Amino acid sequence: MKFAGTSSYVATEDLKLAVNAAITLERPLLIKGEPGTGKTLLAEELAGALGTQLITWHVKSTTKAHQGLYEYDAVSRLRDSQLGDNRVHDIRNYIRKGKLWEAFEAQERVVLLIDEIDKADIEFPNDLLQELDRMEFFVYETGETIRAVHRPIIVITSNNEKELPDAFLRRCFFHYIAFPDRETLRRIVEVHYPGIQDALVAEALEVFFDVRKVPGLKKKPSTSELVDWLKLLMADDVGGSVLRERDPTRAIPPMAGALVKNEQDVQLLERLAFMTRRTHR
Template sequence: MKFTGTDSYVATEDLTIAVNAAVTLERPLLVKGEPGTGKTELARQVSAALGMPMLEWHIKSTTKAQQGLYEYDAVSRLRDSQLGDARVHDVANYIRKGKLWQAFEAEERVVLLIDEIDKADIEFPNDLLQELDRMEFHVYETGQTVRAVNRPVVIITSNNEKELPDAFLRRCFFHYIRFPGIETMRRIVEVHYPGIKDELLTTALTQFYEIRDTAGLRKRPSTSEVLDWLKLLLAEDLSAADIRREGKDALPKLYGALLKNEQDVQMFERLAFMARGGR
């Protein structure tokens, strides 16, 4: 089985090579890139393309590695013991399986997404080293060892908010999703909005890349944001002439889909004012 992208996901050649290399090596694929470049969606498309079920583990700042394995609900067991419930005699009744456990015991090979690993504590990746390497872990409360029936395809995403430990990186196949160039972006847009008028698309993408390349921009718009912007332009039935700006520094039509903080909006307003000669 080889991943070559899907009808709804444009995968560049280097990305497909990375996915297939990670599958062949049976190592986690660590994917980095700007927010909005399709890292999370990649896992869903790999799942669809390879015909594998998918499990998603979305990481938060409070997430602990142990939660991916299992959690022991001691509070419920204590409450049940006070009520005389017979379930208390079997500790397994109070073990909640995490996403790794579910992936390990699945009857068929699955895609496991560990999304935004860099949101968690710095020790989080280290706490998963052995489990992801050996594909097994021990359940201390029951004394059992859980081993992967079928080694899952593990895809880990990171927005590069913090550095990941070297020991963790050694166990991964790494790929950085570069921001797509204009021709790749055209292909992406065609997937989402087939038949979009070429003049409108050319004008919109020219503006989009001008905005992204503006010096001093605090939050550069991403792929998902240009898709939202184009959706609005199409919904309003705007033409290329309708969205042309007086100068490259002027605010674009429906700019709220592209500019996401007041500092960037104010910067473009100042640039537009200066371009008009301060009038």
């Protein structure tokens, strides 16, 4: 199995190398990078490229590691016993399989995405060490061991909200998705909008990178936000010439709500515009 990117996902050589190295080593691929740089999309495209199923486990702040294995619904079993339901005689009726269980019992090799692992408690990664290492876990309620039929290709994403434990990092192949350069962004835009005007893309990238370079910006616009912004510019028939001739003393670019996502950054851009107007007097 080799990943070479897809027609709808522009992967750099470093990223393709990291994906294929993780597959060869049979280790989880830990992907970090700015939000909006295509970390989650990578797993989707990888599954599509390999022609296999994608199983996604979206991690939240309340997610516990055992939920990825299974959950035992003791409350439902107690209720059914009070109602005289015959289902209570088989405890398996009250065990809900988690995403790891689904991946382990799949009859073909699948891609398992553990998305935004850093959202969970700090102990969450450590609680999965043995399962990810041995590709098996024990179900105490039934006394059975669930082993992976085929070792899944595991992609783990993180937005760096908190540090991950060293013991967990040692078991992963790590890759940081650096923010794309201009040429890579052009290729990404072309994938999303084939035939888009070169002039519009060129001027939009100028504005986009100018916004990203503003000192003190709380949230820099990402790749996905650039794609959304271009869609709005095309829908409103804003051409490259409009962006090129834009008054530098204006507060923010047109349709900037697709790029700037909080009031602090809007106010920062407005202050910079005010200072620019004063220097132009």
